[in-house]
Amino acid sequence: MTDTPTPQLSPxxxxxxxxPVRPDPDPPxxxxxxxxxxxxxxxxxxxxxxxxxRYADVRTVLGDPRFSRAASVDRDEPRMTPQRVDGxxxxxxxxxxxxxxxxVARAFTARxxxxxxxxxxxxxxxxxxxxxxxxxxxxxxxxxxTPLPITVICELLGVPVADxxxxxxxxxxxxxxxxxxxxxxxxxxxxxxxxxAGLVAERRHAPRDDLISALVExxxxxxxxxxxxxxQLIAGLLAAGHETTVTQIPNFVYALLTHPDEWERLKxxxxxxxxxxxxxxxxxxxxVGSSFPRYALEDVDIGGVRxxxxxxxxxxxxSANRDETVFADPDRLDLTRAVNPHLGFGHxxxxxxxxxxxxxxxxxxxxxxxxxxxxxRLAVPxxxxxxxxxxxxxxxxxxxxxx
Amino acid sequence: xxxxxxxxxxxxxxxGTGICAGAAPRHFMLVDAVSTPLAEQVTPDEAVLxxxxxxxxxxxxVRDAAGxxxxxxx
Numbered sequence: 114m115t116d117t118p119t120p121q122l123s124p125x126x127x128x129x130x131x132x133p134v135r136p137d138p139d140p141p142x143x144x145x146x147x148x149x150x151x152x153x154x155x156x157x158x159x160x161x162x163x164x165x166x167r168y169a170d171v172r173t174v175l176g177d178p179r180f181s182r183a184a185s186v187d188r189d190e191p192r193m194t195p196q197r198v199d200g201x202x203x204x205x206x207x208x209x210x211x212x213x214x215x216x217v218a219r220a221f222t223a224r225x226x227x228x229x230x231x232x233x234x235x236x237x238x239x240x241x242x243x244x245x246x247x248x249x250x251x252x253x254x255x256x257x258x259t260p261l262p263i264t265v266i267c268e269l270l271g272v273p274v275a276d277x278x279x280x281x282x283x284x285x286x287x288x289x290x291x292x293x294x295x296x297x298x299x300x301x302x303x304x305x306x307x308x309x310a311g312l313v314a315e316r317r318h319a320p321r322d323d324l325i326s327a328l329v330e331x332x333x334x335x336x337x338x339x340x341x342x343x344x345q346l347i348a349g350l351l352a353a354g355h356e357t358t359v360t361q362i363p364n365f366v367y368a369l370l371t372h373p374d375e376w377e378r379l380k381x382x383x384x385x386x387x388x389x390x391x392x393x394x395x396x397x398x399x400x401v402g403s404s405f406p407r408y409a410l411e412d413v414d415i416g417g418v419r420x421x422x423x424x425x426x427x428x429x430x431x432s433a434n435r436d437e438t439v440f441a442d443p444d445r446l447d448l449t450r451a452v453n454p455h456l457g458f459g460h461x462x463x464x465x466x467x468x469x470x471x472x473x474x475x476x477x478x479x480x481x482x483x484x485x486x487x488x489x490r491l492a493v494p495x496x497x498x499x500x501x502x503x504x505x506x507x508x509x510x511x512x513x514x515x516x
Numbered sequence: 517x518x519x520x521x522x523x524x525x526x527x528x529x530x531x532g533t534g535i536c537a538g539a540a541p542r543h544f545m546l547v548d549a550v551s552t553p554l555a556e557q558v559t560p561d562e563a564v565l566x567x568x569x570x571x572x573x574x575x576x577x578v579r580d581a582a583g584x585x586x587x588x589x590x
Contacts, residue, residue: 172534175534176534176537176538176546177538178538178541207538207539207540207563207566208539208562208563208566210539211539211563211566211567211570212566214570215565215566215569215570218569218570218571218572219569219588219589221572222571222572222573222574222588223572223573223574224574454532454549458533460533460534461533461534461535461537461538462534462535462538462539462570464533464534464535464572466572468533468572469572
């Protein structure tokens with residue numbers, strides 16, 4: 114009998130690896146994929162975790178039912194924020210997760226979303242007309258990228274767009290790590306939930322043809338979800354439904370304007386836009402780091418290590434999307450990329466609910482910009498662009514453009 | 517029970533989100549990133565309907581023994 118040597122675990126590395134100053138993936142990912150695809154990391158808060166960096170392992174962690182989100186509820190979950198935010202649907206496993214998800218999934222199918230495309234283009238054109246009338250220059254974030262997704266998600270849910278001064282501010286609490294003090298995050302979430310509870314009461318009294326009314330009916334007539342779940346779900350849809358796309362539109366435009374050949378290519382071949390959106394989803398590392406760990410429900414051999422039952426694993430979408438074993442020349446932005454099974458919207462049961470909506474909005478945003486502002490360019494040197502900090506997502510504070 | 521459901525997946529619509537394989541692992545798996553039913557005929561199971569209703573591409577169709585579509589909803 115021989116002793117099996119105990120593998121020496123190197124100390125956990127602090128994670129995220131670097132601050133979000135540009136939309137570049139952290140340099141350590143490429144090295145880790147080659148040499149140490151499962152590595153111990155310590156997030157700002159919570160217990161140590163494994164970090165998966167290879168595409169295949171990331172898909173396993175996100176897609177395999179041996180890994181659980183619900184198990185995080187009783188643990189000191191690795192996280193970016195001091196406080197534990199109620200996870201809601203993101204802290205559930207099937208079948209509870211699916212019970213809630215299927216209530217809203219119908220509103221976000223490719224077929225339903227396609228019906229919103231003409232109206233989305235109309236909103237985009239109105240915003241650009243106003244921007245063109247008062248410029249150049251203009252800040253694309255405030256003039257276009259922010260109001261477009263907010264208007265779309267508001268109309269879909271049945272939230273008055275006029276109330277956005279309130280809920281847009283409060284929504285930051287959902288993606289904030291250190292941009293807001295913990296007590297402010299709590300206060301904003303309370304405001305957001307109280308606001309949604311008010312809309313729920315209104316629709317209960319006078320239903321309309323919108324998603325909030327449909328969810329109220331699912332609760333009241335079919336008892337499909339609790340009142341708390343109802344309010345949390347709508348708040349989550351409202352916040353997630355725009356924080357991400359609001360951030361990605363400027364990220365995409367930044368990526369294209371700093372790759373002028375690709376922007377020119379898109380101008381001459383606008384039929385490439387859907388492909389371009391997929392490639393930009395792959396190439397732009399939206400998340401500052403990854404969080405939402407999955408807990409192993411049993412021992413799992415993955416990426417050359419044995420993850421023990423009860424251990425948390427974080428899966429890096431940004432790293433998976435640059436995995437050279439899946440994507441040829443992965444660091445190159447190539448709008449004509451043919452094989453592109455990217456994980457920009459995640460994978461498995463928590464795959465982004467709004468993925469089809471986001472795709473449509475991003476396609477419309479690029480199409481409208483290419484049509485109306487073919488001469489679009491940065492109005493300041495690239496080095497002067499300011500990137501947000503203290504958020505889960507990587508994005509620009511402002512994007513000064515001219516045309 | 518003779519009552520069986522029939523599952524089909526439209527591989528051209530499927531975009532490989534992995535939602536069905538996660539929600540109903542006894543019924544779906546991804547083969548080369550495309551969802552595939554483990555068996556075409558199954559004993560009725562709510563998880564199959566969950567998977568079909570959760571698919572953003574409506575790529576999963578579930579029919580009852582008489583051939584009527586029971587998921588997704590029209």
